[in-house]
Amino acid sequence: MEYSSTRDQNLKASAARAILTGLAPDGGLFVPNSFPSLDFERLQGKPYTQVAFSILRLFLPDYDEDFLKKAIESSYGDNFGGKAGELAKLTDDLYSLELWHGPTSAFKDYALQLMPKLLVEARGMLGEKGETIILVATSGDTGSAALAGYSGREKVKIAVFYPDSGTSLLQQLQMTTQTGGNVAVYSVRGNFDDAQRGVKRAFTNRELAQKLAEKDAKLSSANSINWGRLVPQIVYYATSYLKLCQAGRLSYGQPLDFCVPTGNFGDIMAGWYAKQMGLPIGRLICASNKNNVLAEFLETGRYNANRDFFKTSSPSMDILVSSNLERLLYHAGGSDAKVKDWMGQLAGQGGYTVDTGVLEAIRGTFAAGWADETEVFAEIQCIHREHGYLCDPHTAVAFKVAGALKQQAPVVVLSTASPYKFSREVLGALGQPAPENEFDALRALEAFSGVKAPENLSSLADKPVRFTDIIDAESIETIPLEL
Ligand SMILES: *Cc1c(COP(=O)(O)O)cnc(C)c1O
Numbered sequence: 001m002e003y004s005s006t007r008d009q010n011l012k013a014s015a016a017r018a019i020l021t022g023l024a025p026d027g028g029l030f031v032p033n034s035f036p037s038l039d040f041e042r043l044q045g046k047p048y049t050q051v052a053f054s055i056l057r058l059f060l061p062d063y064d065e066d067f068l069k070k071a072i073e074s075s076y077g078d079n080f081g082g083k084a085g086e087l088a089k090l091t092d093d094l095y096s097l098e099l100w101h102g103p104t105s106a107f108k109d110y111a112l113q114l115m116p117k118l119l120v121e122a123r124g125m126l127g128e129k130g131e132t133i134i135l136v137a138t139s140g141d142t143g144s145a146a147l148a149g150y151s152g153r154e155k156v157k158i159a160v161f162y163p164d165s166g167t168s169l170l171q172q173l174q175m176t177t178q179t180g181g182n183v184a185v186y187s188v189r190g191n192f193d194d195a196q197r198g199v200k201r202a203f204t205n206r207e208l209a210q211k212l213a214e215k216d217a218k219l220s221s222a223n224s225i226n227w228g229r230l231v232p233q234i235v236y237y238a239t240s241y242l243k244l245c246q247a248g249r250l251s252y253g254q255p256l257d258f259c260v261p262t263g264n265f266g267d268i269m270a271g272w273y274a275k276q277m278g279l280p281i282g283r284l285i286c287a288s289n290k291n292n293v294l295a296e297f298l299e300t301g302r303y304n305a306n307r308d309f310f311k312t313s314s315p316s317m318d319i320l321v322s323s324n325l326e327r328l329l330y331h332a333g334g335s336d337a338k339v340k341d342w343m344g345q346l347a348g349q350g351g352y353t354v355d356t357g358v359l360e361a362i363r364g365t366f367a368a369g370w371a372d373e374t375e376v377f378a379e380i381q382c383i384h385r386e387h388g389y390l391c392d393p394h395t396a397v398a399f400k401v402a403g404a405l406k407q408q409a410p411v412v413v414l415s416t417a418s419p420y421k422f423s424r425e426v427l428g429a430l431g432q433p434a435p436e437n438e439f440d441a442l443r444a445l446e447a448f449s450g451v452k453a454p455e456n457l458s459s460l461a462d463k464p465v466r467f468t469d470i471i472d473a474e475s476i477e478t479i480p481l482e483l
Pocket of ligand 1 (some may be wrong): 261263393416
């Protein structure tokens with residue numbers, strides 16, 4: 001199994017190299033050169049960790065199998081409270097794949113519990129001796145999940161930068177109370193773009209790279225374009241399908257649709273890889289919020305990032321340039337040269353149009369829709385009224401779109417965040433008073449639903465805050481040398 005860049009087929013890497021490097025040297029993304037096929041049917045009834053191992057060993061053949069087994073056990077066992085791949089039934093035709101039972105109550109834990117272990121192992125496999133410094137600009141979920149995943153890893157340090165005017169109080173406390181000697185967290189004056197620009201400047205600063213090299217250190221990213229973040233997400237598509245077979249809802253081979261609340265296109269892309277491996281997925285339904293650039297692209301073949309940016313109640317989907325789509329364009333029949341051209345147009349003019357053949361290939365599997373804010377809040381209420389089920393605004397986007405595009409096959413909606421992470425919004429949608437203070441809101445939602453919030457969220461109020469530094473975006477470049 002080899003990987004190559006979406007922008008140059010001849011730029012090749014092993015799985016370990018792809019994970020250690022992140023982005024390919026030409027700016028493309030690493031993609032597998034072939035799709036291993038797997039007899040999923042024989043995995044029915046097996047635990048999450050075993051399904052994970054069967055899938056991951058095929059994509060990561062250069063990794064030692066004992067290492068993989070242990071890494072998988074320690075990533076998806078106790079820290080998911082035994083609920084990795086939890087599937088809740090709303091009706092015979094509608095299911096919620098609860099991806100928020102991990103340490104930070106958002107689906108990014110699936111990738112970021114395992115990927116740091118893959119990266120540390122890759123360093124050893126490739127003889128990397130120095131230190132790896134991970135820099136992350138975050139608007140919320142990525143920062144806390146990355147900190148939780150990298151805390152305590154050897155020879156790796158991580159610094160997270162969040163906008164002082166951006167994240168929710170819960171998200172901020174998830175970061176600033178993080179334990180571990182190798183982590184650091186900074187509040188950056190400005191918005192997410194300021195923090196992101198500062199981090200990008202650090203990555204392109206040659207003088208900084210030189211000084212770090214003298215200290216035998218290198219910068220790296222925990223961004224979702226890394227193959228190591230995508231590959232763990234294939235697993236829960238398979239376990240969902242197999243659970244519905246076991247429950248007698250599907251006989252193996254019948255199609256199952258998945259509806260995915262989408263931002264950077266990483267989560268839904270993992271479903272596409274599952275399908276290429278032979279999992280009988282019917283449609284992959286891409287659900288966008290009011291920033292509907294992806295839904296529009298999947299309808300028309302025109303990607304147009306020149307549009308207004310909306311801040312919505314589903315902030316992790318507030319994205320105009322959706323990086324992982326590049327992988328799909330490549331696989332769907334755009335050559336490396338075409339992908340390079342389209343990405344050049346995107347960087348230069350803010351958009352591109354793919355050929356009809358490529359669009360048709362994509363539309364063979366993908367459907368798409370979007371929901372505006374009014375629809376999202378109405379959907380939270382509707383899902384609760386009809387099924388007694390609470391969902392957060394990201395998940396509600398997907399429920400809304402799943403309902404609108406429903407066909408014959410049953411649908412699994414990927415539920416990407418715990419409703420308690422967005423208690424105020426959920427209470428508001430349910431017509432309940434929503435206290436200003438987020439912990440009061442969390443307790444009010446607990447009282448309303450009769451279900452306890454995840455311990456990692458409710459306990460935040462009592463944890464000591466370790467990081468209080470507020471810096472200018474310009475200072476981000478100086479941080480790696482101080483770590
Ligand atoms: C990151 C995130 C998403 C979007 O996932 P992508 O892989 O970027 O498409 C959706 N919901 C939540 C809660 C997230 O944190």
